[in-house]
Amino acid sequence: xxxxxxxxxxxxxxxxxxxDTVLKRLIEKNDDIKVSISMTTRSMREGEIDxxxxxxxxxxxxxxxxxxxxxxxxxxxxGNYYGTPKAPVDEMLRAGINVVLEIEVQGAEKIRKIYxxxxxxxxxxxxxxxxxxxxxxxxxxxxxxxxxxxxxxEQEIRRAGEFNYIVVNDSIDRAVNDFExxxxxxxxxxxxxxxxxxxxxxxx
Amino acid sequence: xxxxxxxxxxxxxxxxxxxDTVLKRLIEKNDDIKVSISMTTRSMREGEIDxxxxxxxxxxxxxxxxxxxxxxxxxxxxGNYYGTPKAPVDEMLRAGINVVLEIEVQGAEKIRKIYxxxxxxxxxxxxxxxxxxxxxxxxxxxxxxxxxxxxxxEQEIRRAGEFNYIVVNDSIDRAVNDFExxxxxxxxxxxxxxxxxxxxxxxx
Numbered sequence: 001x002x003x004x005x006x007x008x009x010x011x012x013x014x015x016x017x018x019x020d021t022v023l024k025r026l027i028e029k030n031d032d033i034k035v036s037i038s039m040t041t042r043s044m045r046e047g048e049i050d051x052x053x054x055x056x057x058x059x060x061x062x063x064x065x066x067x068x069x070x071x072x073x074x075x076x077x078x079g080n081y082y083g084t085p086k087a088p089v090d091e092m093l094r095a096g097i098n099v100v101l102e103i104e105v106q107g108a109e110k111i112r113k114i115y116x117x118x119x120x121x122x123x124x125x126x127x128x129x130x131x132x133x134x135x136x137x138x139x140x141x142x143x144x145x146x147x148x149x150x151x152x153x154e155q156e157i158r159r160a161g162e163f164n165y166i167v168v169n170d171s172i173d174r175a176v177n178d179f180e181x182x183x184x185x186x187x188x189x190x191x192x193x194x195x196x197x198x199x200x201x202x203x204x
Numbered sequence: 205x206x207x208x209x210x211x212x213x214x215x216x217x218x219x220x221x222x223x224d225t226v227l228k229r230l231i232e233k234n235d236d237i238k239v240s241i242s243m244t245t246r247s248m249r250e251g252e253i254d255x256x257x258x259x260x261x262x263x264x265x266x267x268x269x270x271x272x273x274x275x276x277x278x279x280x281x282x283g284n285y286y287g288t289p290k291a292p293v294d295e296m297l298r299a300g301i302n303v304v305l306e307i308e309v310q311g312a313e314k315i316r317k318i319y320x321x322x323x324x325x326x327x328x329x330x331x332x333x334x335x336x337x338x339x340x341x342x343x344x345x346x347x348x349x350x351x352x353x354x355x356x357x358e359q360e361i362r363r364a365g366e367f368n369y370i371v372v373n374d375s376i377d378r379a380v381n382d383f384e385x386x387x388x389x390x391x392x393x394x395x396x397x398x399x400x401x402x403x404x405x406x407x408x
Contacts (some may be wrong), residue, residue: 038214124400127407165392173317178392183391188369188382196328196372197364203331 004193006032006093006188008115009100010108010163013123014153016135018169019102020125025176026100033098033183036089039065042080055085073107074115086114104154108163119186121179122163126170128154181201208397210236210297211390212303212319213338214312214367217327220284220339222373226327229380235300237387240293243269259289277311288378290318302387309360312367317318323347325383326367330374332358363387 002019039055062081074083125131169175243259266285279289330334373379
């Protein structure tokens, strides 16, 4: 069963669900899990590393990638492009690495069309009040912006049924553990081990 | 997420794959996993307990259960009936217990028709030579019976693709752990947590 294809994991969840924290811990703990790196046209900031934080590219280059169908998804914010190039994801999958794609709720369906074997995970806050508390603790927004964020979060939570698995983030450690459990179980699916019958019978 | 329905797990695998050993360990370790108890018309043996080893019943009773459609599956060996009554399985599932149904490879499909949410696991020997070695160590059969068993095992292994998950039994501990992983991951499927959206939004 060596040299198997990695699994593409689509991770989504509302702002404040803890996606970044869970992902960071997950990657620190598991050598065979990596996050896809986004491409952007915005300028590199102090301390950022090209090819680690983002692939920093020109607008012309980004638009050519879009035209060539080489972006898995992209969007524009504040005049800059942000998106996920397909080639590095495919390369990691071929190398047997499990790749996590952190994505907006509405982008998940598009990815599933491109990668039917992808596994999608929705990171769920334990409750709306807990989510509100977490967003408030960040202290980065006024009450109006916060209400708007909660409104969006609720819309996103209503779409959780579009995902295969629900991981409830009531504790980071447990959420990371649950995420690992999903990946380990998915590895055992027959559909990802079709060669095993002949391997066992022919003892290769 | 309290009071959730248990998961029905169909376990199959060839003779010598270690089903009994894995199951025994699994149940010792997990209070929320139980094995369905078979019903039989054969006489109780020294040391056996009614309702634990089997439900011991009369032929009339067994045949009435069949006629009433209350048997999940059954077969006759050496003039006695053996089978799985549906009612105790349903009762455990309702109580949130995960029920393992150890069954012949060809019986698995029938169970999936009755329980579309069932999860099926095929316990795979690491290789045919390892399987042969394990069967030989039992020392209960002559060479001809052994060859026949290996022939049947190979036929069964060829049907592993009818199962959702493949657990390779190269070490009992690892196989038990893999089995637990499958159950824990399945618990996180959105399809088994449909109420979670309203629970989180309404904070119930």
